[in-house]
Each structure stands twice: as structure tokens, then as C-alpha cells.
Amino acid sequence: DIQMTQSPSSVSASVGDRVTITCRASQDISSWLVWYQQKPGKAPKVLIYAASSLHSGVPSRLSGSGSGTDFTLTISGLQPEDFATYYCQQAHSFPFTFGPGTKVDIK
Amino acid sequence: EVQLVESGGGLVQPGGSLRLSCAASGFTFSSYEMNWVRRAPGRGLEWVSYIASSGSPIYYTDSLKGRFTISRDNAKNSLYLQMNSLRAEDTAIYYCARGDGTTYQYGMDVWGQGTTVTVSS
Numbered sequence: 001d002i003q004m005t006q007s008p009s010s011v012s013a014s015v016g017d018r019v020t021i022t023c024r025a026s027q028d029i030s031s032w033l034v035w036y037q038q039k040p041g042k043a044p045k046v047l048i049y050a051a052s053s054l055h056s057g058v059p060s061r062l063s064g065s066g067s068g069t070d071f072t073l074t075i076s077g078l079q080p081e082d083f084a085t086y087y088c089q090q091a092h093s094f095p096f097t098f099g100p101g102t103k104v105d106i107k
Numbered sequence: 108e109v110q111l112v113e114s115g116g117g118l119v120q121p122g123g124s125l126r127l128s129c130a131a132s133g134f135t136f137s138s139y140e141m142n143w144v145r146r147a148p149g150r151g152l153e154w155v156s157y158i159a160s161s162g163s164p165i166y167y168t169d170s171l172k173g174r175f176t177i178s179r180d181n182a183k184n185s186l187y188l189q190m191n192s193l194r195a196e197d198t199a200i201y202y203c204a205r206g207d208g209t210t211y212q213y214g215m216d217v218w219g220q221g222t223t224v225t226v227s228s
Contacts, residue, residue: 001169034214036152043202043218044144044152050213087152091212094166096142096154 002026002090006099012107017078021102023071023088031067032092038101039084048073049091078104109133109217111203116222123193123226129186129203129219137181140206142215143188145199145224155201156188157211193226200224 003026013019023033031051036044046055048064051071061076075082083106088099115127129141143155156177157166165177176189186203200221207213 032212036214038152043220044204044215045218046214046216049207053213055216085151089152089154089214091214094157095168096157098152098154101151 001095002029002092002097004088004090004097004099006086006088006102008102009100010103010105012105013078014107015078015080017107019075019078019082019104021073021086021088021104023066023073023099025069025071025090025092028068029090029092032090033064033066033071034089034091035064035073036087036089037082037084038087044087047086075104109205111205111217111219113201113203113219113222116201116224118225118227119193120228121194121226124189124191125193125224127188127190127201127203127222127224129188131184131186131205134205134217136179136184139208140211141177141179141186142204142206143177143186144202144204144215144218145197146202146221147196147199150199153199157206158186190224193224195226198224198226 005024007022033051035048038044052064063074085101085103110132112130142157158177174192178187202221203219204215205217
């Protein structure tokens with residue numbers, strides 16, 4: 001199975017900050033990487049698919065990049081609604097696997 | 108409105124069984140791949156199972172060891188997860204999630220609100 005890791009596990013930031021989250025796959029997954037956001041008590045929401053394509057309705061301050069084994073999610077100009085936990089997921093092959101998550105909270 | 112609504116969760120003793128359901132509305136259910144994903148207390152998301160739009164192929168996470176069975180009824184716009192030989196570590200919120208519709212590799216774009224399964228004596 002493909003193992004996914006994320007760093008950092010948590011980050012404290014202020015409104016307006018730029019936040020970068022890193023996701024690493026244990027083997028080459030090309031660009032088959034998806035990012036989700038989850039808030040407490042809510043279902044996850046897809047943000048980015050195919051490593052860098054923004055899902056419909058997702059604000060452009062979020063962006064994704066990377067290919068192969070190393071990927072990043074960047075939030076430029078953090079907004080109050082961005083405080084949440086972010087997960088990467090490899091969609092290269094079954095079984096799908098998620099990263100352990102990165103919690104973004106208020107400094 | 109595109110919607111997924113899970114049901115069937117509850118409290119069950121170790122070794123017991125539960126059948127989760129997911130009712131889909133607002134889209135052509137038979138055209139979409141579907142998944143089950145869970146989140147255990149204090150832990151992250153774990154993908155559980157996938158079923159293609161036609162019902163085959165089917166995939167599971169390795170750790171289930173054949174205890175869970177995913178199925179669907181396209182005539183009833185419903186997805187199911189039969190869970191047997193339940194263990195304490197199966198305690199989680201279970202979400203059904205729709206595949207993107209273009210390719211399973213684009214991720215899961217619609218999620219239900221989740222149903223809680225608690226395995227405890």
C-alpha cells in the first residue's frame with residue numbers, strides 16, 4: 001500500500017498569513033493527489049484534485065502543486081474560515097490512503 | 108440538491124453486525140462510483156471501500172480482512188456497507204462519499220454527514 005505523510009502535523013497562524021502544508025507519498029503517484037478540508041463536526045470537503053486543479057467553488061487563495069512523491073497545499077492570505085484540518089489522499093491506486101492530517105489553528 | 112444521507116449507525120457489541128445505508132438524491136446515482144470513509148475518535152480519515160457505478164469492481168482497505176461488504180442498489184439510489192465481526196477499533200463516524208464522476212482518480216466530491224458506529228460492551 002502507498003503510505004502518505006504530512007507535515008507539519010499542526011500549525012498556528014494568523015489571519016492573512018501564508019500557510020504551506022506538505023504531503024509525501026511512499027512511491028510515485030504521478031499527479032493523483034487530492035486535498036480535503038474538514039472542520040469539527042462536519043464532513044470533509046474536496047479542495048484540490050489532480051494535485052493542482054481547484055475544485056469548483058474553492059477560493060483561489062488555495063493552491064496545490066507537486067508530482068511524483070512530493071506535494072504542497074498553500075493557503076495565501078489565511079481567512080477565518082480556513083481554520084480546519086487538511087488531509088491529502090492518494091488516488092493513484094487502490095487501496096486509497098490518506099495522510100494523517102494537518103490542523104491549522106489560530107495563533 | 109445533490110445529497111447523501113447515511114443511516115444505520117448505532118451501538119453494537121464486539122462481534123456484532125451492522126448494516127449502514129446511504130441514500131443518494133439530486134444526481135444520477137447509477138453513473139457514479141461510491142466510497143465509504145471513516146474517522147475514528149481522535150484519528151484521521153481512513154478510506155474503507157469503493158464500488159464502481161455498475162457494482163464491479165470493488166475494493167477494500169487491507170485491514171478489514173473480509174469483515175465488511177460494500178454493495179449498491181442503483182434502482183433504489185442506495186449504497187450499503189455490511190459490517191460483521193465488529194471490533195472496538197471499528198468505532199468511528201462512517202461517511203459515504205461520491206466519486207468525482209470523471210475518474211476515481213479525481214477524488215470524492217460529495218460527502219454525507221456521517222453515521223456514528225460505536226462498538227462496545
